[in-house]
Amino acid sequence: xxxxxxxxxxxxxxxxxxxxxxxxxxxxxxxxxxxxxxxxxxxxxxxxxxxxxxxxxxxxxxxxxxxxxxxxxxxxxxxxxxxxxxxxxxxxxxxxxxxxxxxxxxxxxxxxxxxxxxxxxxxxxxxxxxxxxxxxxxxxxxxxxxxxxxxxxxxxxxxxxxxxxxxxxxxxxxxxxxxxxxxxxxxxxxxxxxxxxxxxxxxxxxxxxxxxxxxxxxxxxxxxxxxxxxxxxxxxxxxxxxxxxxxxxxxxxxxxxxxxxxxxxxxxxxxxxxxxxxxxxxxxxxxxxxxxxxxxxxxxxxxxxxxxxxxxxxxxxxxxxxxxxxxxxxxxxxxxxxxxxxxxxxxxxxxxxxxxxxxxxxxxxxx
DNA sequence: TATACGTGGAG
DNA sequence: TCTCCAAGTAT
Numbered sequence: 543x544x545x546x547x548x549x550x551x552x553x554x555x556x557x558x559x560x561x562x563x564x565x566x567x568x569x570x571x572x573x574x575x576x577x578x579x580x581x582x583x584x585x586x587x588x589x590x591x592x593x594x595x596x597x598x599x600x601x602x603x604x605x606x607x608x609x610x611x612x613x614x615x616x617x618x619x620x621x622x623x624x625x626x627x628x629x630x631x632x633x634x635x636x637x638x639x640x641x642x643x644x645x646x647x648x649x650x651x652x653x654x655x656x657x658x659x660x661x662x663x664x665x666x667x668x669x670x671x672x673x674x675x676x677x678x679x680x681x682x683x684x685x686x687x688x689x690x691x692x693x694x695x696x697x698x699x700x701x702x703x704x705x706x707x708x709x710x711x712x713x714x715x716x717x718x719x720x721x722x723x724x725x726x727x728x729x730x731x732x733x734x735x736x737x738x739x740x741x742x743x744x745x746x747x748x749x750x751x752x753x754x755x756x757x758x759x760x761x762x763x764x765x766x767x768x769x770x771x772x773x774x775x776x777x778x779x780x781x782x783x784x785x786x787x788x789x790x791x792x793x794x795x796x797x798x799x800x801x802x803x804x805x806x807x808x809x810x811x812x813x814x815x816x817x818x819x820x821x822x823x824x825x826x827x828x829x830x831x832x833x834x835x836x837x838x839x840x841x842x843x844x845x846x847x848x849x850x851x852x853x854x855x856x857x858x859x860x861x862x863x864x865x866x867x868x869x870x871x872x873x874x875x876x877x878x879x880x881x882x883x884x885x886x887x888x889x890x891x892x893x894x895x896x897x898x899x900x901x902x903x904x905x906x907x908x909x
Numbered sequence: 910t911a912t913a914c915g916t917g918g919a920g
Numbered sequence: 921t922c923t924c925c926a927a928g929t930a931t
Contacts, residue, residue, distance in 0.1 A: 596927040603917065603926085637915030640930080674929045694927045714910080742927055752920070752924065782924090784912085812914070855915060856925095899916060 550719040559727045568761035569740035586660035586685040593680045622649035630896035644672025662686040684735030689728035692738040696745025702778035706767035711778045792826040795866040801885035817895040841870040853900040
């Protein structure tokens with residue numbers, strides 16, 4: 543009789559205990575190679591903020607955000623009581639904005655449940671909003687020395703190559719199998735975080751994706767089965783995702799003197815709670831735009847067509863046509879879906895309102 | 910398990 | 921231009 547659900551078993555896992563020492567040795571020898579601000583003063587709070595920002599985001603993009611964030615919100619208490627608009631402003635342009643909202647939620651929980659101290663416990667960390675298995679393990683190992691493998695894209699890639707494993711790394715079951723295979727070999731204390739960061743640095747600088755690993759420089763070269771077999775460039779296997787849908791929009795740059803019209807996006811979904819330029823589904827003709835304005839009692843002094851803009855998200859593509867409209871007089875305006883327009887000065891635009899990158903093309907263009 | 914959720918850099 | 925993808929999580 544055969545089991546219907548066999549747990550995923552990785553091949554050649556007997557190699558794994560042998561990679562720990564070479565990785566740690568290599569990492570210690572690389573200390574000047576990757577000077578990153580979150581490695582300067584390691585505290586649970588610093589590690590937490592950096593790990594959240596680094597989710598699906600390159601270190602080079604994170605650095606300025608991380609520095610600014612800690613200047614304004616230097617500790618858990620200040621994060622827990624910070625203004626929501628300020629929080630989103632600190633995150634503007636970084637993407638995945640629910641990360642910021644979850645950060646504040648979690649800070650409040652930490653204040654309430656743990657007296658304002660990050661819990662030094664995997665399950666407790668995992669229970670906080672925005673913290674999944676990877677981040678709980680990263681914080682646990684780096685900040686608290688817990689022996690937890692933090693399985694991210696780097697560890698997955700390195701491991702699949704070392705073991706010459708062709709499983710689909712997009713599958714959660716593979717992530718779990720890697721965790722289970724690595725966990726018994728993890729050290730405690732300082733080496734725990736060092737080992738995770740060694741994996742990540744190796745993945746970021748040597749064991750590179752898209753078929754360009756620098757195997758000759760790799761401390762795991764002697765052990766790596768994919769290198770021995772010449773298959774490192776073909777691994778790991780990742781099954782592609784479905785194609786993105788396309789949405790057409792007409793975006794309005796409405797000006798009354800120095801003021802610019804903004805609308806608040808819904809609290810759920812794409813770019814939740816951020817501010818946007820007024821926009822309509824579909825591509826409107828100038829005639830349709832004029833009647834749309836007229837129906838709202840808006841009198842246009844000038845109407846100017848702006849260059850087309852395409853903005854690509856991971857799962858949606860916006861094809862935007864822009865119009866700049868100068869309006870004659872201040873009026874109480876209600877947009878199509880009854881969301882009120884807000885009139886922002888250039889100063890408020892810069893300092894107060896969080897506007898996603900998708901609209902920045904229209905804001906920066908000269909008229 | 911599959912999908913929603915941003916952005917910018919690289920090849 | 922196009923695809924991939926980078927220190928993932930929530931649902």
